[in-house]
Amino acid sequence: MRSLTGSGLPKPAQPRWAAREAARYVVDNWRVLAPRVASGEAESVFDEVRNAPFQQRTPAAGRGMDIHRLAVALLFHGDDDQIPEELYAYVVACADFLDDWGVRPLLAEVHVGSRTHRYAGTLGMVARLSNQEMALVTYETGSDVWPESALRAAAYRYSDFYVNDAGAEIPMSTLGISAAYGVHIRADGYAVHPLEAGEETFQRFLDVSAVARSARTLADLVHAPVLPDHWSNHAANPPERFSGEEGPWEL
Template identity: 35%
Template sequence: MSKPSPRKGIVRVDYPNYHRYRIDGRWAVGVTTALKGIPKDDALKRWSARVVAEHAVANIYDLKRMIDRDGNGPAISYLKELPNQRRDEAKVRGTEVHALAERYIKGDEIQVPEHLEPYVRGYAAYIEDWNPTTVHEELTVASRTHLYAGTLDSIQDIPGLGRVLVDYKTSGGVYGEYALQCAAYRHAEVYLDADGDEQPMIPVDAVFILHIQPDDYALIPVQADDAAFAAYLTAQANYVTNVQSRKLEKLLGAPLARPVGDAA
């Protein structure tokens, strides 16, 4: 009896805190996940170490009470998770800011969470300056050839710039790896329309990162050409070969037992 053929098509599978993609029944590499294949500098490590050190110094007596009450383990676990907690607390979704800002510009009455207000004003300034028209938002794109998929932020028509792909960033800085992310989106082969049907990827004239900051923004051109796409594919290959499922660690075996008796 033959096996049933895998389900054809591109599917985004949503979980409570993350999502994955399938292409014709196979798990695809997510574009942002593939960026883990880029060798990192020590900036993130330095930031994480500073967060933990500053918190420990400022809360040394609370930590001492925690250790006295529960032992070292809970205190160590708490400190290890601090950088992730700070990162998640500071995360602002650019797509959420975009949706609120468009309604704000139209004069709609909206309820804006207090922590998003400065970012909405920053995006509103971009709309007033450039007058973009949204073509697509939150568009799932994929490549069968390279087995990757992702969800780009926006495709817009901007007077004087043409039809462009815009990636929203609300991080403190804009980093080179973002260009590879944009290149993967631009070079995808298909996208999913509102009905979930595949359509040929939309060509764009240019690619930009919209760096949204409190009460301000910067529209930054991105080189998302063939060379950048090749660099993305290199990062994806490194992720699949060496990073995914902790493959390098699995090359190591268990320590040998010490020899005893005559073998010693």
């Protein structure tokens, strides 16, 4: 599912972000990089700078459910022995969220799918909150909660089924989900963002998915070069201007 939203949704800010982070990396490290360029390592330095934006991630990036599991152990069992030092502040923030919002998890990290629309994914959590909402919760541990989170939440919500512990497919509609939240977990706390995850957002997810799937075959729209039909008799002996030092033109 992430591949669909990732490929089908324009990200106009991403090139600017990547350029900014690459420039920052050069400014911060020029004393080390400049001698390497002068000594003939220009290509290596180029690759390092080009990839720098994607290496500057927080320790928690992409580990939302790991943090959730550790937070549950900390909140309900007082167990902090298994928490890596670099994640401790994030786990505490997550535990605060669970406690403050009275989160009672019903499902966590379950596979969902839609045969109708041909997609599948793994949702983060469905939980009952203290206000009695049955909510779909997605953790975000990067720089913010982005629109893709709402698209994915709608896709999870309107999936045909989820797979329970016994391997059975259970209709998603039986869960009675009425709300969705993106929870931004940071080292200094958390922020809960309500997500629009209704039918209109689901249709937008389907639109984005259609673009992503279409993009995979765009290269098929351009065919190999051809010659005019009346040149077919030159197939064995192409016209002179299509021969040369590079050899005959491939027909």
